[in-house]
Amino acid sequence: MSDIKNILDNLNGELKRGTLVMIVLLNTKNQIYGYSLVQTLQTAGIKIDKNTLYPLLRRLEKQELLVSIWDTSENRARKYYQISELGEEVLAQLTQEWSQLNNNISKML
Amino acid sequence: MDIIDKYIYAIGKKLPYDSRDEIKRELKSLLLDEIDSSCGENPSINDVEKIIYEFGSPKQVAKRYKNDDAIISSIYTNLFFMISKIIIGSLTIAFSTIFIINIISNWLTAAVVLENIIDLFLNIFNSSLAAIGFLTVIFILITKFSNEQFLDLEEDWSVDELEDIKLSPDKVSKVETIVDIFFTVLFLSILNIAPGVISVAERGFEASGLKLGHNINTSIFTTFLIFISIVWILEIIINIVKLLTGNTKKLKMYEILVELFNFIILLFMSTSQSLYLNYTSLLGFRAIFMLVTIIIVFELVANIYTYVKYYVLDVKA
Numbered sequence: 001m002s003d004i005k006n007i008l009d010n011l012n013g014e015l016k017r018g019t020l021v022m023i024v025l026l027n028t029k030n031q032i033y034g035y036s037l038v039q040t041l042q043t044a045g046i047k048i049d050k051n052t053l054y055p056l057l058r059r060l061e062k063q064e065l066l067v068s069i070w071d072t073s074e075n076r077a078r079k080y081y082q083i084s085e086l087g088e089e090v091l092a093q094l095t096q097e098w099s100q101l102n103n104n105i106s107k108m109l
Numbered sequence: 110m111d112i113i114d115k116y117i118y119a120i121g122k123k124l125p126y127d128s129r130d131e132i133k134r135e136l137k138s139l140l141l142d143e144i145d146s147s148c149g150e151n152p153s154i155n156d157v158e159k160i161i162y163e164f165g166s167p168k169q170v171a172k173r174y175k176n177d178d179a180i181i182s183s184i185y186t187n188l189f190f191m192i193s194k195i196i197i198g199s200l201t202i203a204f205s206t207i208f209i210i211n212i213i214s215n216w217l218t219a220a221v222v223l224e225n226i227i228d229l230f231l232n233i234f235n236s237s238l239a240a241i242g243f244l245t246v247i248f249i250l251i252t253k254f255s256n257e258q259f260l261d262l263e264e265d266w267s268v269d270e271l272e273d274i275k276l277s278p279d280k281v282s283k284v285e286t287i288v289d290i291f292f293t294v295l296f297l298s299i300l301n302i303a304p305g306v307i308s309v310a311e312r313g314f315e316a317s318g319l320k321l322g323h324n325i326n327t328s329i330f331t332t333f334l335i336f337i338s339i340v341w342i343l344e345i346i347i348n349i350v351k352l353l354t355g356n357t358k359k360l361k362m363y364e365i366l367v368e369l370f371n372f373i374i375l376l377f378m379s380t381s382q383s384l385y386l387n388y389t390s391l392l393g394f395r396a397i398f399m400l401v402t403i404i405i406v407f408e409l410v411a412n413i414y415t416y417v418k419y420y421v422l423d424v425k426a
Contacts, residue, residue, distance in 0.1 A: 034135070035142035051165060054139055055173040058132070070134075078142070079135050 020048070021065075022098060024056060025091040028066060031080040057081050065090055112154065113140055116161050123171035132174050140164065181245070182252040189248050196240045197233075204232045207318045254282060283352060290348045297341045304331050307394065314393075322390025329384045333374065340371045358420045365416060368409045375402040 027040055034057060038050045060066040065087035071078050083091065117140070121133045140160065148156040164170055181189060208229045212222065299306055307325050314321055347364055354360070378384060379398045391399075 033142070034139050035146065039146075050139075050143075051170070051173060054135075058135070058174065076138060076141060077134070078138050 016048075019098075020052070020056065021060065022091065022094050023048075024053070024060065025065065025083055025087055025094070028081050028083045028087075031069070031082045033071075033078040033080050037081070060087070112157055112161070113137065113144075116140075116164075116167065119167035120170050123168055124174060128174075136170070180252060181248045185248055185251065189244070192244055193241050196244065197237045200236050200240065201233050204229055204236070211318070250284075253284070286348050286352050290345055293341050293345050293348075297338060297345075300334055301338060304334055311393065320392070322392040323385040323388040323395060325394050326384055326386050329381070333378055333381075333384070336370075336374045340367060340374065343367045343370075358416075361412065361416050361420065365409065365412050368405060368412060372402065372405045372409060375405060 034054050041048050061068050066081045067084045068079050068081050117133050117137050121129050124132055143160050144152050379402055
């Protein structure tokens, strides 16, 4: 029984990892900071480990899919992320792929 | 709060130098957000510690922010294995050839032949191990160097530094420059204290079964050594200045001039007949000098190209 659980945990993990970038890009249309994004995703029913999300934001920024800006106007500086033009293009193609895959798999079910 | 600063400091020590400050700043902001939202405005030490434990140990957190901590980048794996195979193949061919020539040209007893066969395998094994070890070090350095390049472009950028980036065509790698200085000082000292080391090296070549086509005339070599030493001292000075100021137009120009001087000396060394005794073939130090001359020519061309591109035509990096 625990074997099935382990296998499922691994597969679920992989499934989520595969969609993570798309989820982040979809939720950065407006400027948003790390902690707030975790909250937004949680409210939307997507549980994501913040320890995975924070480094991912930085990685996506390095890949130029996100842009960032430090907001120092409040008493605490926060780094805000937003999808870049390149990110928008990638997201458009990614969602297309996603729909296609979803359709194909749905037919198999 | 003291404990947060200590935690962030501990993470920072494990982060790549170039991106350290930015990641530390972001982590602190994220941590404070978490604390604020979970514990309110006046959190207790225990609350803060709990959040910190959720974030993970400094080592774990730093690891998440490192892209690729492999000592040899995966993009070089295939190349690394290909060169390793070539090395093992070449050494096998080389030692086997020496072995066969030895067997053919000498009347050996069966016991000596057996000894030679064992030696053959031991030699191939030992030299392959040494060569692949050396290759590994080179690839580790390439991985490190290419990472630096990547970080320069992606992370080390800020508006304030824009002018500097434009003006320095190739960023000075501190590790490379320090290694450069170290080895130049080492060779400079060894050759000046004991110029006879060159004959020792020749005997070493011959002991390994290589038949040299000439020997170095050490008294003439000592004269050349004066000029070589001048070039090396100038190179050390340039490297030290490079470490302090980074690449500048003037420095690049001096570098080219010293390289030109080096090229002229090496050209004289490669073509001077009095430097070589018992000359029958190229095999020996003359081949090494000629090889270095060719390398210097390539370096010189590359440096002149960089100089013209970035400093004369002012192409933006």
